[in-house]
Amino acid sequence: ITWSKGSTQIASANGGIDMKGQTYVDQLSAINPADPDALAQAQAIINGFSNEAMDYLNRVSSGDVLDYEMLQLRTEDAAKSRKSRLASTLVLGAEYGFFNNKLAVGGLYTTRFVQPKAMTELTFSANYRPKSWFNVALSYSVIQSAGKSFGLGLKLGPLFVGTDYMFLGKNSNSVNGFVGVSIPLGGRKVNKQG
Known part of the structure; x- marks a missing residue:
């Protein structure tokens, strides 16, 4: 199959993909249980994680097979046509x-x-x-x-x-x-x- 350069896009990473799950764990670990505001701090961290997770679910369920913004990828048109073969x-x-x-x-x-x-x-x-x-x-x-x-x-x-x-x-x-x-x-x- 010959693909014209107009029908081909190249996706590349803008740098490392930011995985924030560990960030929330580190923030929760840093809370001092003796602090009177510890419960409020923990709730704020959990709410932030929940909001980010819901944003992820909304993007995935929107029907996009590949969400370039969510994966922090940039796209550009291919410089030339390419060929691929069927299996x-x-x-x-x-x-x-x-x-x-x-x-x-x-x-x-x-x-x-x-x-x-x-x-x-x-x-x-x-x-x-x-x-x-x-x-x-x-x-x-x-x-x-x-x-x-x-x-x-x-x-x-x-x-x-x-x-x-x-x-x-x-x-x-x-x-x-x-x-x-x-x-x-x-x-x-x-x-x-x-």
Whole structure:
């Protein structure tokens, strides 16, 4: 991909990024507990930390993926265009059907050759297809999610809904979901017997 210089910005630090968390700890440690104003001093320090934390949360939740001001970065346009390449992906899959293809099991191996090392995933699936307008699928991914990710899919006529990488682990709950409509193009095939 060739990126024009107008579509590229370079961000650089204006110096060291000021991490103030330790500053608040040092200020609290410096308070003399015997001082009659110690409680008020501590409350003022905690309020300052709280205000800074709320400002951070507001910036993060504003929708900006990267807030240059918060990270104390300055930006400038690139002096020349640049080129980058897409990562290669290897995908191998197989499916085996039972009972006139109404029930099927399959496996999908995917490797994305990215830096610093390749990312590999292995997904197993089971599909139940009793009618052409009704299908149910279940998938289970074992490597990237440490065996804690699965997906579900449902097809009803032209409508399909599903998820993949539903991760319901101890520290995270997340789901990738999708909805779609299938619109056939062209006419039905006619069997000619002769």
